[in-house]
Amino acid sequence: MKYSLDQLSAFKAAAECGSFSAAARRLGKAQSLISTAIANLEIDLGVSLFHREGRYPQLSAEGARLLPEAIAILQRCDQLSGIAHGLAAGQEAKLRLAVDDSAQMPWLGDLLEQLAVTFPYLELELLFPIMEDLHGLLLSGRVDLGISYEAAEHPKELAFHALRQCKMQFVVSRQHPLALEKTVSLEMLQNHRQLMVTGRHSGAEKERFRYSPSVWWVEGDWPVLELVRRGLGWACLPNHFADAALQDIVQLPLQFSENRLQVGVQLVWHPAHPLGLAGQWLKEALIHKSSQIMDQLG
Known part of the structure; x- marks a missing residue:
């Protein structure tokens, strides 16, 4: 697996917010970092996740199919962190x-x-x-x-x-x-x-x-x-x-x-x-x- 959780988070935020700039504001990062993360994720996955012809990026068919999978991975990671935090606390x-x-x-x-x-x-x-x-x-x-x-x-x-x-x-x-x-x-x-x-x-x-x-x-x-x-x-x-x-x-x-x-x-x-x-x-x-x-x- 070459892609990272940061890339998946950028993908999820951009899809939910409707733009790379809005995703950057949600995640507290520069827009260039969000754009780069999504571009690298597309390279790692071998598909285009967004259409970029218009003013705002639109999910491609491949992006729409992969988005629920990315969200599920992020949710499981949150669950892993939550369980570990609870165990560490007693x-x-x-x-x-x-x-x-x-x-x-x-x-x-x-x-x-x-x-x-x-x-x-x-x-x-x-x-x-x-x-x-x-x-x-x-x-x-x-x-x-x-x-x-x-x-x-x-x-x-x-x-x-x-x-x-x-x-x-x-x-x-x-x-x-x-x-x-x-x-x-x-x-x-x-x-x-x-x-x-x-x-x-x-x-x-x-x-x-x-x-x-x-x-x-x-x-x-x-x-x-x-x-x-x-x-x-x-x-x-x-x-x-x-x-x-x-x-x-x-x-x-x-x-x-x-x-x-x-x-x-x-x-x-x-x-x-x-x-x-x-x-x-x-x-x-x-x-x-x-x-x-x-x-x-x-």
Whole structure:
């Protein structure tokens, strides 16, 4: 490759500004330098980029075809410089976030939009492990931050910060026998299949909200919801998730205190694994957002 980035910049500026003199003003260079750069680029590429017969240069057919390629090269160079600048300043090469329950995305999405604006060249990996699987990823260093439901047992190595409270609903399809009952007792729930979210590890967490002896274990809230819709059992799902499907399912009127069940949502990290600039920013933003939520509730 004989041509330079300065030549491509001169080509782009001249095409966008409509003249070599205007391009020179934009780039803060003498017009002669712009004219020379474009002429040398034409020699290197073996084509004429502009028609120069009139008062102002006009893109040739070859120039019009090559302009998007030149712009793409310059944009990739800007991206390379941006990534390198971020890395030099302490930004991590990749931020890895694990979220237990994809239904958290509506409120979390606002912060991820801000993250994208604040760190435009950041590479983000967003995973959705369940329960103990999330803690395992943090302990191994596979992910940097986690957002999970409050666990019955916390690994001592991890640090936690409460983000919000999540209310739960006991739901069934409109065609399920329990949907016809005016009130539902614990014994009635035990007579029907329960659909439960599960991770890939066994443990106390897996059994925490089990009420029925008959269970289908399902990896993820969305598959659970689909099975509930099909009348294959009842489930306990987060309000923000169940409300989106109320045209297909109904909330059970329970006779016992679990009708007001709440589960905490936590931010989780490993203190021994330091965060980069983007991870620290997201951690602080999540904690700040949780304080705003608590203030509203208080």
